[in-house]
Amino acid sequence: xxxxxxxxxxxxxxxxxxxxxxxxxxxxxxxxxxxxxxxxxxxxxxxxxxxxxxxxxxxxxxxxxxxxxxxxxxxxxxxxxxxxxxxxxxxxxxxxxxxxxxxxxxxxxxxxxxxxxxxxxxxxxxxxxxxxxxxxxxxxxxxxxxxxxxxxxxxxxxxxxxxxxxxxxxxxxxxxxxxxxxxxxxxxxxxxxxxxxxxxxxxxxxxxxxxxxxxxxxxxxxxxxxxxxxxxxxxxxxxxxxxxxxxxxxxxxxxxxxxxxxxxxxxxxxxxxxxxxxxxxxxxxxxxxxxxxxxxxxxxxxxxxxxxxxxxxxxxxxxx
Amino acid sequence: xxxxxxxxxxxxxxxxxxxxxxxxxxxxxxxxxxxxxxxxxxxxxxxxxxxxxxxxxxxxxxxxxxxxxxxxxxxxxxxxxxxxxxxxxxxxxxxxxxxxxxxxxxxxxxxxxxxxxxxxxxxxxxxxxxxxxxxxxxxxxxxxxxxxxxxxxxxxxxxxxxxxxxxxxxxxxxxxxxxxxxxxxxxxxxxxxxxxxxxxxxxxxxxxxxxxxxxxxxxxxxxxxxxxxxxxxxxxxxxxxxxxxxxxxxxxxxxxxxxxxxxxxxxxxxxxxxxxxxxxxxxxxxxxxxxxxxxxxxxxxxxxx
Amino acid sequence: xxxxxxxxxxxxxxxxxxxxxxxxxxxxxxxxxxxxxxxxxxxxxxxxxxxxxxxxxxxxxxxxxxxxxxxxxxxxxxxxxxxxxxxxxxxxxxxxxxxxxxxxxxxxxxxxxxxxxxxxxxxxxxxxxxxxxxxxxxxxxxxxxxxxxxxxxxxxxxxxxxxxxxxxxxxxxxxxxxxxxxxxxxxxxxxxxxxxxxxxxxxxxxxxxxxxxxxxxxxxxxxxxxxxxxxxxxxxxxxxxxxxxxx
Numbered sequence: 001x002x003x004x005x006x007x008x009x010x011x012x013x014x015x016x017x018x019x020x021x022x023x024x025x026x027x028x029x030x031x032x033x034x035x036x037x038x039x040x041x042x043x044x045x046x047x048x049x050x051x052x053x054x055x056x057x058x059x060x061x062x063x064x065x066x067x068x069x070x071x072x073x074x075x076x077x078x079x080x081x082x083x084x085x086x087x088x089x090x091x092x093x094x095x096x097x098x099x100x101x102x103x104x105x106x107x108x109x110x111x112x113x114x115x116x117x118x119x120x121x122x123x124x125x126x127x128x129x130x131x132x133x134x135x136x137x138x139x140x141x142x143x144x145x146x147x148x149x150x151x152x153x154x155x156x157x158x159x160x161x162x163x164x165x166x167x168x169x170x171x172x173x174x175x176x177x178x179x180x181x182x183x184x185x186x187x188x189x190x191x192x193x194x195x196x197x198x199x200x201x202x203x204x205x206x207x208x209x210x211x212x213x214x215x216x217x218x219x220x221x222x223x224x225x226x227x228x229x230x231x232x233x234x235x236x237x238x239x240x241x242x243x244x245x246x247x248x249x250x251x252x253x254x255x256x257x258x259x260x261x262x263x264x265x266x267x268x269x270x271x272x273x274x275x276x277x278x279x280x281x282x283x284x285x286x287x288x289x290x291x292x293x294x295x296x297x298x299x300x301x302x303x304x305x306x307x308x309x310x311x312x313x314x315x316x317x318x319x320x
Numbered sequence: 321x322x323x324x325x326x327x328x329x330x331x332x333x334x335x336x337x338x339x340x341x342x343x344x345x346x347x348x349x350x351x352x353x354x355x356x357x358x359x360x361x362x363x364x365x366x367x368x369x370x371x372x373x374x375x376x377x378x379x380x381x382x383x384x385x386x387x388x389x390x391x392x393x394x395x396x397x398x399x400x401x402x403x404x405x406x407x408x409x410x411x412x413x414x415x416x417x418x419x420x421x422x423x424x425x426x427x428x429x430x431x432x433x434x435x436x437x438x439x440x441x442x443x444x445x446x447x448x449x450x451x452x453x454x455x456x457x458x459x460x461x462x463x464x465x466x467x468x469x470x471x472x473x474x475x476x477x478x479x480x481x482x483x484x485x486x487x488x489x490x491x492x493x494x495x496x497x498x499x500x501x502x503x504x505x506x507x508x509x510x511x512x513x514x515x516x517x518x519x520x521x522x523x524x525x526x527x528x529x530x531x532x533x534x535x536x537x538x539x540x541x542x543x544x545x546x547x548x549x550x551x552x553x554x555x556x557x558x559x560x561x562x563x564x565x566x567x568x569x570x571x572x573x574x575x576x577x578x579x580x581x582x583x584x585x586x587x588x589x590x591x592x593x594x595x596x597x598x599x600x601x602x603x604x605x606x607x608x609x610x611x612x613x614x615x616x617x618x619x620x621x622x623x624x625x
Numbered sequence: 626x627x628x629x630x631x632x633x634x635x636x637x638x639x640x641x642x643x644x645x646x647x648x649x650x651x652x653x654x655x656x657x658x659x660x661x662x663x664x665x666x667x668x669x670x671x672x673x674x675x676x677x678x679x680x681x682x683x684x685x686x687x688x689x690x691x692x693x694x695x696x697x698x699x700x701x702x703x704x705x706x707x708x709x710x711x712x713x714x715x716x717x718x719x720x721x722x723x724x725x726x727x728x729x730x731x732x733x734x735x736x737x738x739x740x741x742x743x744x745x746x747x748x749x750x751x752x753x754x755x756x757x758x759x760x761x762x763x764x765x766x767x768x769x770x771x772x773x774x775x776x777x778x779x780x781x782x783x784x785x786x787x788x789x790x791x792x793x794x795x796x797x798x799x800x801x802x803x804x805x806x807x808x809x810x811x812x813x814x815x816x817x818x819x820x821x822x823x824x825x826x827x828x829x830x831x832x833x834x835x836x837x838x839x840x841x842x843x844x845x846x847x848x849x850x851x852x853x854x855x856x857x858x859x860x861x862x863x864x865x866x867x868x869x870x871x872x
Binding site for chain 3: 186189200
């Protein structure tokens with residue numbers, strides 16, 4: 001099942017196993033603590049980790065700096081919200097519609113974006129993000145600027161109802177583990193090699209005979225689909241679909257989590273989401289002006305590191 | 321068609337264009353020469369507005385407010401660049417995006433801490449109240465002043481870049497930074513000065529725009545996006561490109577918002593048009609940018625490096 | 626003998642500068658042809674046009690009878706052209722073996738396989754190991770590519786080109802930056818490949834050129850001023866003039 005040999009002499013597999021175990025036990029721990037807050041909070045972290053895993057595929061492994069992935073999260077959330085408003089609460093149907101829509105949008109935006117490089121790519125993905133943000137704001141009959149409350153949670157029968165916090169959590173966690181496994185295998189496969197190769201040295205890859213666009217576009221669409229799934233889960237978690245899910249600040253936050261956790265590593269998105277969200281929670285408990293502390297902290301991270309937490313761990317062991 | 325309405329919208333578009341130019345000039349040079357993407361550039365605009373508003377409230381002098389606004393921000397930018405930001409030049413766009421997002425977050429929160437979350441009111445100087453009769457309507461003098469200021473500054477920047485030694489160094493740095501450094505020019509000081517001047521221009525825009533917009537936390541965020549669109553359309557590193565692109569974007573955005581609802585009503589039924597109109601108007605700039613990039617990926621005036 | 630590569634009146638301008646000035650070249654199948662010339666003569670520009678990284682303004686390039694002048698780099702690579710770079714173009718973050726495996730992979734159809742680990746696929750690993758063996762790097766196969774010395778990087782460049790099973794090898798200064806001992810090794814290696822591959826060799830090292838090349842073209846200001854056997858070129862006055870003090 002694992003695409004590479006795991007050396008139990010290094011600390012990373014132990015750390016990763018500990019995190020997985022912790023995540024599996026959250027509902028129990030939350031019950032002991034006597035409040036469902038921790039369970040909801042953990043679900044938020046897991047959903048973020050899913051979305052960021054999607055971004056990690058193109059950013060961490062593909063080297064493409066996309067400021068436009070919040071768009072796909074929002075798309076998933078709005079399909080659920082709008083669907084529920086019109087009586088469509090079958091989660092499977094919502095999922096299929098959301099994925100199909102995302103695939104089309106990702107295909108078109110990806111094709112246009114991949115014509116550009118560097119800053120152009122950043123800008124054009126940002127532009128597409130903004131376009132859909134304004135589209136969401138303009139949907140007055142679906143809440144517009146205020147957002148759209150979810151009439152009813154999606155039903156993923158025969159799975160238990162998502163109104164149960166524990167059921168929702170384990171669904172999100174299962175999705176996260178599935179996505180992580182998928183990405184882990186993908187980056188070690190032939191496709192993964194090509195994607196990572198283009199990040200490492202595009203010139204060499206072209207000289208080898210690999211055409212660039214089809215592989216980067218495929219990765220882009222796949223990452224969009226993963227973000228869409230996160231969006232579907234997000235709407236069910238918050239019972240809300242908001243244009244803020246599509247803001248460029250949300251895209252920026254995703255990038256922050258990937259870099260913080262460790263770009264180009266499977267555990268990075270999970271670690272990043274854990275660290276950032278817990279940090280935000282702790283800081284906001286200290287002062288309402290926690291952003292004045294977090295901001296410089298982010299600046300510091302950007303000044304000091306490139307590898308992120310998990311990436312730094314890998315580097316210490318000499319793994320590239 | 322109401323011609324005087326059209327003319328006033330065109331003037332509004334030019335006015336927006338001038339403001340966008342002030343914001344983009346610094347952004348495009350910093351990007352073109354130091355290859356540094358600065359997402360907190362909008363914060364300089366915001367801080368310029370806040371500093372100026374505070375000075376005006378205390379002193380009553382509009383011009384002093386401008387001096388403090390621009391000077392204060394330039395000093396801040398100078399220190400920031402020397403202490404922290406210059407370390408990011410070799411680190412690549414990703415780290416720069418992150419770092420400047422962090423700064424943006426900090427500044428937005430900082431102004432909330434100092435001046436509160438409510439918008440700050442600031443007023444135009446009395447000698448600019450009133451309007452000028454133009455094309456059969458009365459156009460506000462203040463807005464006309466902004467247009468005049470923008471053109472004057474654009475001319476000034478052009479002269480500086482093309483007719484002075486410093487300007488020549490700046491131009492040479494944008495295409496051959498290593499050569500300029502090898503010539504013994506203090507490239508680092510040049511970069512710091514460039515960064516400060518760019519910030520100062522943004523602050524100037526903030527000072528001028530204070531009386532006619534809402535001075536509040538986050539006011540620079542969406543304007544920044546527009547400025548980024550401008551420099552991408554104009555061609556990164558090109559002041560000339562920034563000028564023409566700013567005018568284009570200002571006109572397209574203003575005219576689009578003014579006339580899109582009417583245009584969509586021609587094609588769609590009323591309820592759809594009323595929803596689609598404003599949405600399309602907001603999206604217009606981005607569609608415009610995507611179209612330009614599709615044909616000319618380097619922008620209107622691409623600079624070769 | 627049939628001409629494998631035919632370059633006809635190639636012209637490339639950069640603004641006012643004419644980097645390639647009506648350049649002609651004819652490469653016979655199986656020959657080793659060296660391209661020499663003073664610094665700034667435009668050898669890299671010619672290489673770029675041969676591999677498709679630069680598009681010529683005028684002229685044509687014919688490969689095995691087909692006009693490839695406007696072909697993209699990947700198209701040329703998939704049709705038998707391989708290049709090794711003057712400044713090594715390696716894939717950082719991968720091992721030595723993986724670098725070569727990717728070259729093999731490019732020629733095995735599409736890469737839309739997302740589940741099976743590439744490292745476990747014999748069809749990729751075996752030919753990669755063979756290429757590494759040819760250049761003598763098989764012992765370093767599982768090391769990170771950045772752990773290698775400069776000379777070993779150059780060897781790897783060659784292995785990667787060979788792994789593409791090309792018909793034409795374009796070698797851009799394969800001896801660049803090498804010590805004397807390393808250069809000797811590389812020349813011996815290239816000599817062992819003579820006859821199996823058609824090679825266009827851009828080099829400054831005259832000893833290597835004269836011991837390897839069947840024919841030599843001399844490039845000055847983007848134009849071939851002479852073409853002949855090494856002996857003919859050494860005796861040519863025009864070449865001596867162009868190379869005043871160069872070696």
